């Protein structure tokens with residue numbers, strides 16, 4: 001195929017004839033396929049401090065994109081680029097950068113050019129050809145789990161970095177499970193093997209037991225003289241030893257074949273052979289082709305070639321669910337092991353073409369992108385029946401022939417030099433410079449004036465970003481993290497794509513509810529605009545931050561998922577954006593729930609708004625929804641019921657809004673003409689009511705916390721409630737006032753109760769500390785222990801991936817020279833680890849890590865997520881309110 005177009009193109013060029021359109025298409029398609037095949041969109045996932053940033057810096061250095069190795073401890077890294085990150089030495093925002101591995105020759109193509117792949121590409125070792133690697137560095141702190149999830153959506157594969165001393169840590173387990181739920185193929189790098197107490201073997205066993213897969217040990221550590229310093233690795237795949245002379249920058253690697261090694265370090269050579277036998281055995285259990293190779297080579301484990309092993313590893317890594325986990329070894333800080341890890345990324349992780357079809361939602365229905373595009377392609381020839389055209393989804397299908405690109409804005413970053421950068425992953429088609437992008441989340445179009453590829457600190461301008469690629473769009477004014485952007489042929493700036501295509505969403509994810517908040521007050525009136533603009537950018541960057549403004553008191557509340565989350569937002573606001581504002585203490589975000597219902601109250605609004613006469617009349621009543629707990633889920637109001645004369649919206653925090661609109665049917669627009677003033681529309685009116693209700697529920701009358709468990713009912717008689725002077729703003733303001741009044745009425749009649757966030761906490765401890773930790777959780781912290789498992793039992797927060805139970809005694813590991821008590825395999829590591837799952841009020845978890853460390857001699861770890869909100873008893877409520885008043 002490729003040969004054909006190359007030959008044709010040459011012939012055409014020789015005769016100076018303009019290249020025919022069809023030929024250009026084939027040429028572009030072929031280039032695009034080659035680029036996709038030679039691309040890896042990967043992420044690095046790990047527990048905080050495992051060494052993600054340190055490893056990334058080496059990757060950039062060895063691939064030739066930086067001239068010196070950045071140091072986390074000196075704050076000179078490329079990926080931790082926010083001042084707040086550099087100061088704390090942790091990664092907060094995931095940076096997406098592109099580099100090539102193996103490196104491009106210095107005099108070769110410009111980086112943005114397409115690689116030329118040999119015809120034998122699929123049979124060769126991928127790492128013999130330079131690949132385009134888009135690396136997304138994800139944060140490791142629990143407060144940023146949402147940021148991790150957001151990055152995971154756009155990854156095709158991941159490298160999980162473990163600290164060789166700490167082994168598999170709680171946060172790793174959590175992110176591993178999340179990546180498994182997205183079916184992301186993963187490999188593991190056991191880092192920090194140079195540290196005292198490093199235990200490779202224990203870590204490998206933990207991989208099997210806690211990450212529920214068979215570790216395929218592809219490298220073993222090489223300790224000088226068997227128990228001295230960590231100096232290199234044994235390459236089990238290619239049967240050799242690789243040595244990094246100490247003190248160098250890691251570029252100079254000495255390799256010794258197994259025979260040569262047998263003469264100088266017999267024990268190590270024998271161990272590599274043992275590891276090879278184990279690897280072939282393991283692969284044979286999961287890959288039939290490996291069994292064939294094994295038989296072809298007279299059942300000689302050592303005779304199978306390295307390339308055959310690599311191909312077999314690739315096949316098993318790409319199986320879903322992933323059962324075999326390739327494990328590599330190194331110490332990035334000492335510059336050991338990073339280049340072979342990069343080879344493994346290219347050799348084992350999938351290209352965008354090898355990934356499952358991305359999920360989409362369209363007109364409230366789930367599907368996949370290819371299903372939609374394929375259906376659209378066949379709709380070209382078969383004209384949809386007239387009746388079918390009425391259906392939103394089939395209309396969208398018919399219109400997909402004009403859908404020329406579909407992308408996800410997975411990250412928005414405010415760059416001091418380049419302005420707001422919107423990182424996108426393109427899932428189908430191509431985004432060209434100057435394209436009009438329709439944002440299906442915001443319902444608006446905007447132009448993409450410039451496209452970039454980010455190479456470490458440099459940005460290279462490109463003409464287009466193709467399917468499977470990650471790139472940056474600059475100059476967008478609205479796009480936020482998580483928005484779906486589509487290009488629709490012939491779309492005008494102020495219009496929207498036809499059919500239900502304007503509802504197309506790629507991989508939608510739920511934003512967890514915020515549980516901490518802080519107040520923000522500009523220092524002066526003149527600072528207000530800058531503070532609001534800066535907050536606007538912060539919210540575009542991070543949709544897990546929530547903003548609510550109380551127009552009466554003028555107070556702004558910023559809510560987030562953890563105290564560190566808000567601390568970083570505060571730092572960004574004050575230090576990066578130089579906003580001059582007073583920021584309050586970070587507090588827990590409780591909820592207020594009414595306990596009695598009210599009669600209907602009518603609010604008549606009749607006053608000028610922005611100099612124009614405005615009038616609206618809204619009748620509202622409220623009643624408590626008798627649910628004792630709120631289960632997190634919905635974050636934005638969603639249309640739930642769709643009967644003709646009644647519209648229901650589900651709100652966050654278990655609130656609902658019922659609007660009854662007799663006389664006007666949602667499904668018969670003819671009825672609107674006689675009842676609704678011509679400048680208004682029913683969808684517009686409903687959305688104004690929804691906005692007004694949302695604003696009223698954002699602040700309860702008793703303590704100012706968001707209202708929960710409340711049903712709001714609005715009666716809208718279009719004939720008597722709407723006037724020629726009615727505007728959407730007037731409707732929204734009247735609704736807000738009516739609902740606020742009823743909330744006050746309800747709280748005056750019977751006091752509201754407070755609800756507190758309750759966390760699902762998973763604690764990992766050694767058997768010996770189990771009693772003390774359980775006692776502390778259940779008595780001192782008022783928690784409810786749900787389960788006590790050994791760490792190898794399926795966890796209660798199990799993923800969609802079926803969890804395997806692995807017998808650690810069947811896992812091959814080389815001996816650990818520095819094996820500590822816990823690293824001793826014969827003592828059965830899994831039995832010594834216990835996992836406690838409990839529900840504990842968030843308030844009791846503030847500062848828990850230090851306490852847990854004290855109780856467990858430093859070994860205990862935990863992860864937690866919001867499980868819901870629960871009503872508080874009167875005594876507890878009294879204490880909390882009293883403490884709040886102290887501030």
Ligand SMILES: Nc1nc2c(ncn2[C@@H]2O[C@H](COP(=O)(O)OP(=O)(O)OP(=O)(O)O)[C@@H](O)[C@H]2O)c(=O)[nH]1
Nearest residue numbers: 049050051052053054072090091140192331332333
């Ligand atoms: N001894 C040793 N220290 C290492 C190694 N790799 C990283 N470190 C150190 O471990 C600490 C954490 O490294 P980072 O690279 O910032 O870890 P991270 O995983 O990016 O951390 P977050 O960004 O906070 O999630 C730093 O002090 C590093 O110098 C290693 O191979 N050996």
